[in-house]
Amino acid sequence: MFPAVILRSLRSLKVSMRRVLLLSIVALVLFSAYHISSISSLSSLGLHWNVSKNTPEQNDDVYNANSGVDIWDWRAKRVRRAFVHAYSNYKQYASPHDELLPLSKGRRDQFGGFGVTVFDSLDTMYLMGLEKEFKEAVSVVRQTRFEIMEQYTRISVFETIIRHLGGLLSAHSLSDDSVLLQKAEELADSLEPAFETFSGLPWSSINTATRDPSGGYIGSLSEVASFQVELAYLAHKTGKKRYYKRVAKLLKTLAKTVPSHYEMLPTHLSLLNGFPTEHGFSVGGGADSGHEYLLKYYLLTAQTHNSSLELYMRGMNHMLTNLLFLSPERSLLYVTDRTDDGQASHVFEHLSCFLPGLLALGVHSLPASAFSDAPLSQGSVLARYNLSELHMSAAIGLGESCWLMYADQPSGLGPEEVSVFPPPVSHDPSSALSASSGLWIDAMERWREGGEEGVPPGVGQKDPEPDGTRRDYELRKPEYFLRPETIESMFYLWKTTGDVRWRERGWTIFEALERETRVEVGYASLTTVAESQALKFNEMPSYFLAETLKYLYLLFLNEDRIPLDMWVFNTEAHPLPIFNWTAWEKDMFGIKR
Structure with missing residues (x-):
């Protein structure tokens, strides 16, 4: 009997061992499949640093x-990795605050504490296929309340519109997530009191908790005239007239600002009546996006607002004849500003390097009639030129100069500002120097009268001057703040000309970014571009993720994710789809051409 019991027990144990072995094999297969799937999923999102070092993804x-991978898609993939490095460290060390302090692993709140990096990064994440990060970010946005609790805290109306509101609207247009549109309305309504001025030009700041606007009675052009793109799109998506009313009032005010003898919008305007408070002109800081939105509003609304186009063409034509100069040694084409007394400062700003892209976009997108029928002042020298070709020559020449501001530097990155040496002055009327004003249009006239041999003046620059022997400028502000403007223009010049050199230059800049600005927990601005491995500032602005990395990614990506004939980027690089006002909207909003 005893042996029989043992036999039965052994048989039972044998069966159990078989089951255990079978279950172990199944578990091992499932475990392996899960991890292979996880690695594949991470690879599709560009998160390759978690993969084993022996895999091809880690060695790219x-x-x-x-x-077998196309080099440009590989380069786009590298930019996506850079974005994840920046954003994942922001999430770990700074969220839900505004921005990461990468050197101290801290955070700062200077845009209301609403988490501006999240809002600014939404559409970049979506375009890069970072689905998990995008969904997590939408959850953060859903819980955000746009109320500043501190009594004396103010937020910039301009920055909030281009970063937060622009980010929400763009991410909604890409994903069709209704939460994002709902939050966009909520945010726009919290800013409403800032627009309650006689001219419709907004106050510069507001406390969204007390709803008290503040600021001086004089506003810079960029601050008071750069919201029509976002509010018009919001009006179109919601069907609510109150948003369009702000746009209509602004455009009416701007049309009055430029009388027949005043070609270009000045740098500062009065909030009381919209009139100029000075006679200075610029396309740099304080003015840039004010000019930019004239063209972009016209394009966004399917080329239907003719007064906005007219203001753009007047302004750009005035800029071509009054603000463009050639440097005396290398004939670098640069744009500067004129002060209230009419003097040219010969300061060339990094912020102005958006202009080549804007001019190229205009040539690419506008009908030929926009140039042939452009309003010109009586006796204007521009009547002798094909304006479309002139705009494109300026775009290419300026783009090359912006690139050389990078290529000239030991760091490979461009300075905040340079002072270009003014043209030499001769008091002898017979001297050849007396014919050289330094103005680009004067050089163009001499080129035209000489039979237009070779390329136009200021176009065709190729060689950097790393040793400084032929530089005809000096660094005025040597810092690099992770800015996007030069890369933005390279994106537009590549898309409009097909010249691969713009992509190659963009890749060179990306390599410099990785070499000079990448730190353990993100990227940091530089104190100077005049040396490699310079000291860094403890900051990583949100526009680095919204603009700099997005434009680089789209510059390298072979797939045309954002076709220029279907989308318009706001000044913070948030793309919005071009739309036509419906008949109902035209009637409801009182829209006229």
Whole structure:
């Protein structure tokens, strides 16, 4: 009997062992499949640093020509990795605050504490296919309340519109997530009191808790005239007239600002009546997006607002004849500003390097009639030119100069400002120097009268001056603040000309960004571009993720994710789809051409 019991027990144990073995094999297969799937999923999102070092994904720091991967898509993938490095460290050390302090692993709130980096990064994440990060960010946005609790805290109306509101509207247009449109309305309504001025030009700041606007009675052009793109799109998506009313009042005020003898919008305007408070002109800081939105509003609304186009063409034509100069040694084309007394400052700003892209976009997108029928002042020298070709020559020449501001520097990155040496002055009327004003249009006239041999003046610059022997400028502000403007223009110049050199230059800049600004927990601005491995500032602005990395990614990506004939980027690089006002909207809003 005892042996029989043992036999039965052994048989039972044998069966159990078989089951255990079978279950173990199944578990092992499932475990392996799960991790293979996870690695594949991470790879599709560009999160390759979690993969084993022996995999091809981990070893893609150096391009492998035999991998079968296109080099430009590989470069886009590298930018996506850079974005994840920046954003993941922001999430770990700074969220839900505004921005990461990368050197101290801290955070700062200077845009209301609403988490501006999240809002600014939404559409970048979506375009890069970072689905998990995008969904998590939408959850953060859903819980955000746009109320500043501190009594004396103010937020910039301009920055909030271009960063937060622009980010929400763009991410909604890409994803069709209704939460984002709902939050966009909520945010726009919290800013409403800032627009309650006689001219419709908004106050510069507001406390969204007390609803008290504040600021001086004089506003810079960029601050008071750069909201029509976002509010018009919001009006179109919601069907609510109150948003369009702000746009209509602004455009009416701007049309009055430029009488027949006043070609270009000045840098500062009165909030009381919209009239100029000075006679200075610029396309740099304080003015840039004011000019930019004239063209972009016209394009966004399917080229239907003719007064906005007219203001754009007047302003750009005035800029071509009055604000463009050639440097005396290398004939670098640069744009500067004129002060209230009419003097040119010869300061060339990094912020002005958006202009080549804007001019190229205009040539690419506008009908030929926009140039042939452009309003010109009586006796204007521009009547002798094909304006479309002139705008494009300026775009290419300026783009090359912006690139050389990078290529000239030991760091490979561009300074905040340079002072270009003014043209030499001769008091002898017979001297050849007396014919050289330094103005680009004067050089163009001499080129035209000489039979237009070769390329136009200021176009065709190729060689950097790393040793400084032929530089005809000096660094005025040597810092680099992770700015996007030069890369933005490279994106537009690539899309409009097809010249691959703009992509190659963009890649060179990205390599410099990785070499000079990448730190352990993100990226940091530089104190100077005049040396490699310079000291860094403890900051990573949100526009680095919204603009700099997005434009680089789209510059390298072979797939045309945002076709220029279907989308318009706001000044913070948030793309919005071009739309036509419906008949109902035209009637309801009182829209006229």
